[in-house]
Amino acid sequence: MVKLLDGKKLSQKMNVQMKQDVAALATQGIIPGLAVILVGDDAASHIYVRNKKRRAEKLGIRSVIEELPVTTTETELLQLIDQYNRDPEIDGILVQLPLPAQIDPWHVLLAIDPHKDVDGFSPVNMGKLWSGRPDVIACTPLGIMKLLAANGIDVAGMDALVIGRSTIVGRPMAGLLVNADATVTIAHTKTNDVKAIARRSDLIVAACGVAHFITADDVKPGAVVVDVGMDRLPDGKLTGDVDFEHVKDVASAITPVPGGVGPMTITMLMNQTIQLAKGRAQRE
Numbered sequence: 001m002v003k004l005l006d007g008k009k010l011s012q013k014m015n016v017q018m019k020q021d022v023a024a025l026a027t028q029g030i031i032p033g034l035a036v037i038l039v040g041d042d043a044a045s046h047i048y049v050r051n052k053k054r055r056a057e058k059l060g061i062r063s064v065i066e067e068l069p070v071t072t073t074e075t076e077l078l079q080l081i082d083q084y085n086r087d088p089e090i091d092g093i094l095v096q097l098p099l100p101a102q103i104d105p106w107h108v109l110l111a112i113d114p115h116k117d118v119d120g121f122s123p124v125n126m127g128k129l130w131s132g133r134p135d136v137i138a139c140t141p142l143g144i145m146k147l148l149a150a151n152g153i154d155v156a157g158m159d160a161l162v163i164g165r166s167t168i169v170g171r172p173m174a175g176l177l178v179n180a181d182a183t184v185t186i187a188h189t190k191t192n193d194v195k196a197i198a199r200r201s202d203l204i205v206a207a208c209g210v211a212h213f214i215t216a217d218d219v220k221p222g223a224v225v226v227d228v229g230m231d232r233l234p235d236g237k238l239t240g241d242v243d244f245e246h247v248k249d250v251a252s253a254i255t256p257v258p259g260g261v262g263p264m265t266i267t268m269l270m271n272q273t274i275q276l277a278k279g280r281a282q283r284e
């Protein structure tokens with residue numbers, strides 16, 4: 001029987017601890033503060049940001065949402081980031097990716113104070129992760145590690161395949177897996193035969209953005225399959241990079257879409273905002 005890696009259920013469980021943490025901070029007069037900056041009118045991004053605001057409100061985290069027009073210049077965005085860098089009541093800053101073409105995301109990642117980089121995308125935090133000394137960690141990969149651990153899956157010694165090399169998912173995912181003693185392959189669009197690698201992997205993390213890219217034929221019996229995809233089928237339905245219906249009969253454990261990695265991403269974002277606020281409480 002396949003084990004369903006249920007991110008919604010684990011998120012609800014983690015909410016209990018997070019609410020206690022927020023209450024403890026409140027006795028010290030501290031409310032965790034999260035600034036979310038969204039540039040442009042990408043429909044999916046607006047939905048994620050609204051979800052984040054709702055989750056923050058439920059937990060007692062103060063969130064400030066900045067929705068900027070698609071014409072925003074890089075200078076304007078960097079000025080806003082600097083304003084939040086200096087705001088003592090803001091613990092975490094998140095700039096929703098992707099950004100419009102006139103803004104270089106690298107300049108944005110360099111501008112965010114690493115101590116407020118709640119996404120863990122800045123070069124300082126990425127470097128710390130790859131140095132084996134993680135600090136703030138990218139929320140999606142961190143959520144995946146929590147989901148695996150909570151289901152008793154130890155990746156040590158596993159042959160792991162990460163499909164995708166983005167700053168948001170693939171690279172930090174590979175770093176976390178290496179730190180947890182997995183043997184990691186990072187595949188990408190130029191990889192010669194990703195399916196052959198998939199067939200001999202004990203763990204597959206699919207983050208390539210192609211609906212149902214991983215089929216039952218690509219999965220070794222008993223492998224663990226994690227689906228980071230958020231793809232739309234022609235009928236508009238949300239689906240993942242994994243053909244769940246068929247892969248579930250081959251894998252030993254699998255994440256659903258929705259209800260798997262997505263909810264864990266937001267949970268980690270909230271948890272890291274709370275952890276950063278705890279750091280502020282200690283300094284004050």
Ligand SMILES: Nc1nc(=O)c2c([nH]1)NC[C@@H]1CN(c3ccc(C(=O)N[C@@H](CCC(=O)O)C(=O)O)cc3)C=[N+]21
Nearest residue numbers: 048094095096097098119258259260261262263265266
């Ligand atoms: N700086 C930055 N940080 C991010 O964390 C970030 C980003 N940029 N850009 C886009 C991606 C995407 N992302 C998701 C978060 C939650 C769900 C989520 O909650 N998904 C639900 C379903 C939602 C639905 O039904 O549409 C689920 O999987 O169950 C999905 C995707 C965060 N991202």
